[in-house]
Amino acid sequence: MNRPYIVCHMMTSLDGKITGPYMRTKAIKLPAQEYERTNSLYRPQAWLCGRVTTDENFTFYKKPMLDENAPAVPEGDYVAVSDAQMHYVSVDASGKIGWESNTLHYEDRPAAHVIEVLTDKASNAYRDFLRKMKISYIIAGKDQLDCQLAAEKLKALFKIETLMLSGGGFINWSFLQAGLVDELSLILAPLADGENKTSTLFEKSDFLPERAPVEFALKSVEKGQGDSIWLRYTVKNAPCQS
Ligand SMILES: NC(=O)c1ccc[n+]([C@@H]2O[C@H](COP(=O)([O-])OP(=O)(O)OC[C@H]3O[C@@H](n4cnc5c(N)ncnc54)[C@H](OP(=O)(O)O)[C@@H]3O)[C@@H](O)[C@H]2O)c1
Structure with a gap:
């Protein structure tokens, strides 16, 4: 598969x-x-959650610190960490979440590397913010999430089997x-x-x-x-x- x-x-x-x-x-x-x-x-x-779940439980609706004048980031996906034991996959189609760390600690689970799932509508400034935070991201979909593509990229880029x-x-x-x-x-x-x-x-x-x-x-x-x-x-x- x-x-x-x-x-x-x-x-x-x-x-x-x-x-x-x-x-x-x-x-x-x-x-x-x-x-x-x-x-x-x-x-x-890995475990995956929607944007509301992330904001309500982990990031508390904090706004990201964006540099609207940041130079254009390279096209496509960004893998900041490729060998994490656990991943937290955050669906955030337009790029709203104000992460303060690239690692999430939850209950007794192993520390999880954060992967954002964006669509094409996420701005250059938000992608630049994620790169500065060393948060991985994948692009899956134009306006709405392409769930199939996101799942395929999670396996190909981060070796997520379950x-x-x-x-x-x-x-x-x-x-x-x-x-x-x-x-x-x-x-x-x-x-x-x-x-x-x-x-x-x-x-x-x-x-x-x-x-x-x-x-x-x-x-x-x-x-x-x-x-x-x-x-x-x-x-x-x-x-x-x-
Ligand atoms: N009991 C449990 O086991 C459990 C587990 C997890 C969460 N929860 C609770 O569930 C509540 C939140 O659930 P929810 O259903 O309201 O929200 P959600 O599914 O966490 O998030 C919904 C958001 O995800 C994004 N989204 C969802 N489907 C999408 C798609 N096909 N394409 C693009 N974006 C998509 C949209 O973000 P944008 O608005 O940014 O476009 C949408 O507003 C929280 O209170 C949380 O604590 C409970």
């Missing part, structure tokens, strides 16, 4: 929410540990609708909060076409700590094929 094996690995409430007040309860602690434990069982070399697609809902659906999810790995936490404005596991961006629903085939069910359940599915029909 010319791309990594892609596992969509997520934790949800009983009503399929990936964020909201339930995430701030005491009862989420043990399911969250299960989420980390099961993540490591896949022995991934990639954990880790939310949020919009990036998850982008990969799923492109037929690029091999497995869904879900930690179901025994909580609900009734919120009606929070994202679910899969959310379609307005710019993506309507697709037929996706069917999954159950692979395994395991009871975990804190009354959580680990559900594993393979994808039966990628929506773009029907």
